[in-house]
Amino acid sequence: MTARTDATEATRTLTTDVLIVGGGPAGALLGCLLARRGIDVVVVEKQDTLDREFRGETIAAPSVVTLERLGFGPALRGHGYLETSGVAMRMEGHDVFEVDYGRFEVGVLPIDIPQPALIGIFHEAADALPNHTYLSGATFTSLVEKGGQVHGAVVRHRDRSRTLVDARLVVGADGRFSKVRKAAGLPARVTPMERDFLWIRLPRPADWGDRADLVVRDDRHLVILPTFPDLLRIGHNLPKRALGELRAEGLPRFRDSVAEIDPRLRPLLEEHLTSWDDTGFLEIFTTEVDRWARDGLVLIGDASHTCTPILGQGVNLAIQDAVCLVPVVARSLMDNQGALPAVDFDAFVAARKRHKTFVTRYQRLQEAALAQRTPWRVALRRARFRLLDALPLKYRVFGKVINAPHPIDPEDLRLAREATTASPVDPSTVA
Ligand SMILES: Cc1cc2nc3c(=O)[nH]c(=O)nc-3n(C[C@H](O)[C@H](O)[C@H](O)COP(=O)(O)OP(=O)(O)OC[C@H]3O[C@@H](n4cnc5c(N)ncnc54)[C@H](O)[C@@H]3O)c2cc1C
Incomplete structure (x- = not known):
C-alpha cells in the first residue's frame, strides 16, 4: 500500500489492491485471508470499536471446521465458546420436533461465540501482516468511478x-443496509417479513442444557439460544411496527407475554429483565440482489443477500462468502x-x-408456518412437524440449509498452516 497527502484538498490517498468496506464477520475474515496471500488490503470500518450487541453469534458446524482448517482453532478455543448440541421445537406445550446436531457427519457441533470476539480473532491474525491495513472510525461515502469501472472509494474519518x-477491487461487506450496494447502483429487492424480533439476554441457569429451543404458541414464538459464556439469548417475534406499542404497554406486560410462551423463563425475566436497555430490536427482511458485481466491485455477506435470523445463518453465510471469494480475487488480480x-x-x-436463495426459501416457509394463528391451522402445523420429525428426511433438509460444504482453496490451507500452529482437526477427515 502506498500513501500520499494532497495538501490542496486535505485528502489523503491510499493505493491498494483490495478495499473492503465493512469490518464485520465477512469483511474481517476476507481481509485477513487476502492479506495472508500477500495481497494488499485496506479494511475500512465505520465503528471505532468491535463492540456490537445482539448480533448473530452462531457458527454452523461446517464453518467451525473451515475456521479450524484456516488455523483459527487455537484462538477460538483460547477465547472459549459454547457448543450447541441440537435444536428442539415445542408447540402449544407439545414437543414436536428435534434435530440432534451430533448425528450430522460434519464431525463437530455448531458453536456460539460473541461476534466481537470472532472479529477480534480475525483482526489479530491480520494485524501481524504488513500488507493489511485496518482503518476504524472510517465511513465509506462514495465510489470512485472512471469509464463505468469502479477504481476505489472515498472514506470519511x-x-x-x-x-x-x-x-x-472494492468489496462491499457493509451489511444489511449496504451503502456500497446503493452507490454502485445494484438494485436490491427488499421483502419485509410479517414480523420483527426483539432480543433479550438473560443469565442461563446451570441446568439449562446446551440445546437451542424454538417455542411456539399460536402465532407467537421464542427462539432460545444458549449463549457464551453463561447466557440465554432469546428472540421474541413482534408484529411489524409494534415496538412502540409494546413499549407503551410496559415491561411487566412484555415479561408476561414471553413467560406465557415459555413458563420456564418467568423467574429469570422477573429478576433480570428490568429495562428496555436489556433488549435489542431486529427488523426482519430479506434482501435479494440480482447483480452482485460490477467491474472493480463485488458484494458479500449481508450486503449481497440478507437472510432472516431463522436457524442463525447470517454469520455462517458471511464466513462462506469470504472463504469462497479469496481464490477468485487472487486469480483475477494475477490475470x-x-x-x-x-x-x-x-x-x-x-x-x-x-445457496443463499435456498436458505431464504427455507426460512420463508418456516416463517409462514410460525405465523399461523387459526386453531385448525395451528393443529395442522403441529401434525406436520410431528410427521417430519418421524422421517429421516428431516436431517437431509436441515443439513442442506446449515451444513453446506465450503470448498477451501489449497493455497489458503497452505498459508494457514504456515501462519498458525497446527490445527487439531485432521483435514483428511473433512469433506
Ligand atoms: C441486531 C442484529 C441481530 C442479529 N441477530 C442475528 C441472529 O440472531 N442470527 C443470525 O444468524 N444473524 C443475526 N444477525 C445478522 C448477522 O449479524 C449478520 O448476518 C452478519 O453479521 C453478517 O455479517 P456481515 O459482515 O455481512 O455484515 P455485518 O455484520 O452487518 O457487518 C457490516 C460492517 O460494516 C460496517 N459498515 C456499515 N456501513 C459502513 C460504511 N458506510 N462504512 C464503513 N463501514 C460500514 C458496520 O459497522 C459493520 O461492522 C443480526 C443482525 C443484527 C443487526
Missing part, C-alpha cells in the same frame, strides 16, 4: 478528513491489470446466490 482509497472485471466473479456469485 471521525475528524472529518477524507481518504481516497485507490483500489483494483488482469487495473479494475477486476465483473465477469471474473460470475461463478462465485452464481454458487453463493444459489
